[in-house]
Amino acid sequence: MKLNKYILLTLLPLLFYSYDSFAQSDEMKSKAYYFSAQDSYEAENYSKALELLDKSEEAGGASNAYIEALRAECYAKKGEWINAKKSLDKCFNFGPSNEVLKRISPLLITVDEKVEAAKEAERKRIEEARLKELERLERERQEEIARMENDRKNREIAKSLEPSVRRDLDAFKKLDKLKAHLITNRNNFTSSSKEKQYIVFYRDKYIVYIIPDLDKISKLDKDKIYYSSYTSKDKDEDRIYVPRMESEKFRTSVFYGNQAVSDDGNENIIFSGTAYPQFEKRLYYFFWNDYKHCDFDVFEEFKEEINNPYVETGTIEKWIEYDYISDPELLKDLKRYGFKDLGSKKRSNPSGLVIKFKPNNFVKMIYPTKKVTYNRGPEVTGTYWKNGEKYKKNYFYCEPASVVKQVGYVQYGRHYNETDLLPNITESGFDYVLNDFIFDLNYKRYSDNIGDGKVWIHKSEGIYPSREIKKITSSFEYSKDYYSNGILKSLKSYLAGKKSGIWKYYDETGLLVKTEKYEHDVFFYETTEFDTPEYAPGAKEILNKSETKTSDNWLIRNFGDEMTEEQRATSNEVWDDWEQLNAMAWEIYKKYDDPKQIEMGIVLVERSLELAVNYFNLDTHAALLYKNGEYSKAKTEALKALETGKVQKQDVSGTKNLLELINQKL
Structure with missing residues (x-):
């Protein structure tokens, strides 16, 4: 116990000495920060000087007259006169020496005036901010009034427009996709008085078939065909007589002097010189001077012949000002049918739906063609006349082995301008149908841009477009299934007892979710993705009654x-x-x-x-x-x-x- 007292008495002087040393160390740090602050002040770095003065005060444990005097000077240099005034007041509370008073005396003379000026400036700033806020609120109020007025005007316009919009939309819905509609009130493309124009459209694309004379074109396979005589001055000089078939008459080709085609509608040909055992030729059929002709090639000067069919392709533009449709269900319906917002294209005098043809800036004259595979027959001797003299020559007699029907066309830059759709076509389709597969095939075919006067060939089910608009010979029969809520579940079509057409499947809200394509019990393809939503007939009305x-x-x-x-x-x-x-x-x-x-x-x-x-x-x-x-x-x-x-x-x-x-x- 005595030993512990001895140790304690020995350590006490050391502890007091250590405490005194620490106190002296903090005081020295405080002075060091203060002197550094003076250097920063002299270097005009007043913000740094203020930071160092804070550290000096922290190290010393309290402020003093020197620190507050230098603070006041820093704030004064920065123009912060209110803070400068506060530091001067603190300085006086510490009883500053004459040295400090002498240093801050210039501030004492001006600080009160500067503080009042600063307070006045702050009052002005607050007042300006208040006025600006009032202006902002007034501006928002005026904008809200203007918006409400605009909404009111839009509702008035909508009230006047919506009946015509509904009427036009109903008329547009009646225009069945993939059915041929007769175009009326549109200028003829040819000079034929019997010209008819039929439009088939699908989504936002269309094909117009321009038929100068439907009777002539529909009888193409039945009427007698003339061959290659349209450039000859003396028809007799184009005739070749062969002893093997004395009743047959041949005419030499315009482009190939060593070939001739029979003039009785057959695809038999004869060759002068060597012919391969089997070879292919393409025969073109066309009108020329009111006669049907056939040749191995087509003259480029056949420009806009009025008896040939033509094709025009393009898109259908559908617009409406969304702002003028107040009924949300009507707006949904318009969007569902692909009507876009005019937006910046708003008209000064709105008039409802805008539905227009937009041609692709060209039309194409159509030629039916046949690609024929020939087998070489026996060699025969034929006679012909030239310059009034009779000649003999040996030919190979060739007969067709197979025939593939195709379509050829020549493209021209002539086109129609944009035209309003609804006033120009009939409200209901004719009894012709072009299925979506054929439509896509034809649209791609006839929208290809290949240049004027060029001939392009495509395989086809029919000889020319009018043959691909197939007449329905018997009516479709339909089978329908329904959900418990009364909405159509599926719609299936049959022709002569066989699966035909597009089968449609809907979900319980009436939304189309799948289609299947059939032709005479043959499945072609399935579709589960659609560009725009389509709903079952009557689904919207059923949902409205039950939910809205x-x-x-x-x-x-x-x-x-x-x-x-x-x-x-x-x-x-x-x-x-x-x-x-x-x-x-x-x-x-x-x-x-x-x-x-x-x-x-x-x-x-x-x-x-x-x-x-x-x-x-x-x-x-x-x-x-x-x-x-x-x-x-x-x-x-x-x-x-x-x-x-x-x-x-x-x-x-x-x-x-x-x-x-x-x-x-x-």
Whole structure:
């Protein structure tokens, strides 16, 4: 125990010495930071000087007159006069020496004046900020008023436009895809008085078949064909007589002097010189000077012959100003059928739907062709006349082994301008159908740009386009399955008892999810992805009846027994007018306590809010929710009404009173 006392007495002087040393060390650090701050001040780095003064104060454990004097000088140099004044006041509290007073005396003379000036500047800044905020609020108010006015004008335009939009959309829906429609009120392409133009369209693309004389073209395979005599001055010199078949007459080809084709409609040919055992030739059929001709090639000077069929390809542009469609269901329908928003293309005088042909800037004259494979027959001797003298020559007699029908065409730059669609075509399709597979094939074929006067060949089921518009010889029969909610589940078509056409499958909302293509019980392909949504007939109406509140009929159906005669009379006119809806709802709030009436009032004001959100219908909504006992929702709507009312500069005292009542219930 004595030893411990001895150790303690020995260590106490050391502890006091250590504490004193630490105190001296902190004081030296404080002075070092202060001197460094003086150097930064002299170097005009006032922010750094202030940082060092903070460290000096922290190291020393407190401030003093020297630190505060130098702080005041730094703040003064930075123009922060209020802070400079605070530091001077602290400096005087420490009882500064004459040396310090002498140093800060220039500040003492000017600081009060500078502080007042700084306070005045701050007052001006605050006032300017306040005025700017008021200007911003006024600008927002004016913008809101302008927006509401614009909405009102748009609703008025929509009211006047929507009937014609609905009418035109219904007319467009009746134009069956992949069926031929006769075009009317459009200038003829040829000079034929019998010209007919048929349009087939699919999605946003179309093909127009221009038929100068349908009777002539449809009899192409039946009528007698003339061969290669259109350039000859003396027809007799084009005739070749062969002793093997004395009744057969041949004419030499315009392009190939060693070939001739029979003039009785057969594809028999004879060759002068050597012919391969088997070879292919393409025969072109065309009108020329009111006669049908056949040749091994087509003259480039056959420009716009009025008796040949033509093809025009292009796209159908569909536009509408979305801003002028107030009915959301109608807008959905328009989008579903591919109508785009005019946007920046808005017209000064809106007139509803814009549906136009947009040609691809060329048309093509069509030639039916046949690719014939020939087998060489025996050698024969033929006679012909030239320059009034008779000649003999040996030929190979060749007969066709197989024939493939094809299509050739010449392209020209002549085209139609953009034209309105609806006034120019009939409302219902003819009894011709072009299936989607043939359409895609033909559109690609006839939209290829290959240049004027060039001939291009494509394989085809028919000889020329009019043959690919196949007439329906018997009616389709349909099989339909339905979901329990009454929406169509599948639509299947049969022709003469065989699977034919497009089979369609829908989900329970009526959305098309799959199609299958059949021709005479043969499956071609399946489609599960579509560019635009398609719905089953009647699906929208069924869903509206079961799920949505889209019209006054819904009101009468659900609230008919509780509605007054006045409410019934006006319900037919108010569904698209937010002001009238809000007025009806407010009348219900003021006059009725019946739960059914209050529920109907909530429906009306919520419809009003769908059309336009403003202080008045928000306030009505809050009031009706309060009356219906939905206090939390009522408070939310009341707060929205207060905020909106302040922006719109409305008297919100009534809403404040309502909010007090709501808070008492919560």
